[in-house]
Amino acid sequence: MSHREVDLTPMYPFSVLWNAAPWVRLLCAIVYPWGVGAQTWMAPAGALLYAAPFFMGARLTRNRMAFVPLAVVAVVWFCVPVFAMNTFFLFQRFAMFIFPFYALIFRGVAESEVAQRGVKARALASQALLAAVCIGFLGVQGARTVRFAEESADFDAVVAAVEPAQRGLMLVFDKRSPAADNPDLYDNFALWYQAEHRGLVDFNAAWFPPQIVRYRLDRVPAVGPSDVAPAPLSEHFDWRRYQGRSYRYFFVRHTSPIPVGLFANAECRVVLLKSAGTWSVYERQSCRGG
Template structure:
């Protein structure tokens, strides 16, 4: 008897059929975890994001100026040519329907979801592996979140959208894709300058890889030439209208931190230098995950490596501070893990026998274990964030007592001697917290973000206060006479040592303690001689 082998076939085990049960389970977990992370925006009434209060104060001040109801119109003006238009504009519109703190949470929540969606879209465009989508979740709540870089976070998903459009344009430049790139790029320009430069640099690098001839490259670079002209126009406008450019004494010069500090850059995905330090193990595992899943460098699309190269270049070469902006390179930790994930893809077996072995002996259990550990890494991070947020609610509750004692529409000086939060594990959660009085009670608080060029509300050149940028870090340096202390009715203090009473002592005006609640104190200026 002869047996024909031509009709026999080897069937793969049921566990490797697509779509597999494993894939469905982990995708559901991914979507659920992504949505759960949105809860972090809503636990605390006021988030422990250092600069957020100042951004909220700008929104309230802008709304009052537009309505011609602001008592501060004589000292500030509206700056319509602001590169922060998107973030502030969205919060402004929502502030007519809800409190400004809630409006900013809505915008950031949408930005977070948009960021994850943008990462997934780019990963698909590059042909990456969906199992690495877990790398997209933690970064949004890392260093930029802790510092409250509101406009940077809002611009991040727009930057990803521009990179996606730029990739399409680089593959097939035509009028339609050029117009799409121009429109997306202009929106990004008016969202955040740093994200704009980052996305444009990556988009232009796509052209260097995709275009075959010098002539094609030069023609395709026309949209980026338009972007360059827009930057030049903004620089000329700033030079003509910004009175602060002449005040070079307070501007931080470009500086590069010690390179041993830069080794902590991957941990900034998980928080600030202090709060992210406990996530060393999850961070290392996330970096090892592509290799544990037997992925390789993406060879099907050479442009997939360019975002990672851009982030690494910023990590190594960008200064820590320049052009009135601090923490330049640190904030780009937001893009590190997505760019890292884009660089990997599944590797096709090179011959038929290897393909057959990969189907018959695919290590399903190992893959499931790696994915499960990635899930645990994200859940542990979000769990710690949740606990910290709840603790911050209890820790910061005493500020409400201070705020309730303040009459609306007054000028106040914020003296935050103790900036850190033990609950949220950061050194600067309360740095700008006094500005919530401006945001919610229509007062005016110094020091104030109205100093800075990108802000939608700026100081008038003839009403620059003594409290210049940098004062928020050194409240003990306040001098009643040189600081024009009698200008302020209220002094918002967070101080555990009692140093504030010594700083406020003067021979000109009476200073009385209005309220004390935990570390917070409210002082009021009385009669002056």
């Protein structure tokens, strides 16, 4: 049995997902360079960036090679599915290249030519508006970053209370981040314990074939892909079924009281080790029979 034979059907009941008509993808090319979470302001801002070179008097370059990067992105954008090889958001990942590669297909115009064509005022106004949009966008992202640093400090506080190099399980009741304006940001956030403190946290992407480091198929944990999607693990966690005894720490993200009996079992004592804001960490301590 190979990793590519692992049954992920319960989690992904499809092998390839297109799910976007060409005209929808065209609209996405206006919005996605700003972020996957569509917001009203992204459409006019994107339209402005596409129109800006023309307003500023720029012309298409005669260098054919300058069109190659944008052409490659266009092929990916319209010909690559949303999901394949157990990986979501395939074509969307290339959105970050659209604006830079679009700019490459234009050449500037000499100052004298701009004056002769009578577009200097329009070009200056376009530059000012374009700069304002970019500065505003960076300002918003900077403010979100600062707010998120404050919001996520709760996790740093609970991690400071645990020992490194231990096994952990994350149970996320609310994965939204109001600070970052992201509905899914905390979905796998407890993996930072693994990244920064040499631990091992489930659910783990080491299940999936594309990963460089994967679980051995004879040592996969009880918490698999079908246990975290479509329903989150926090909704149906069962101590015995998911071998709670094998984990020392349980990282819980919640914005409401944690359900009583979440870790109910007859073999191990589980205690609240630390709680800070929206994060709590529990520790499995003594167990019967070792």
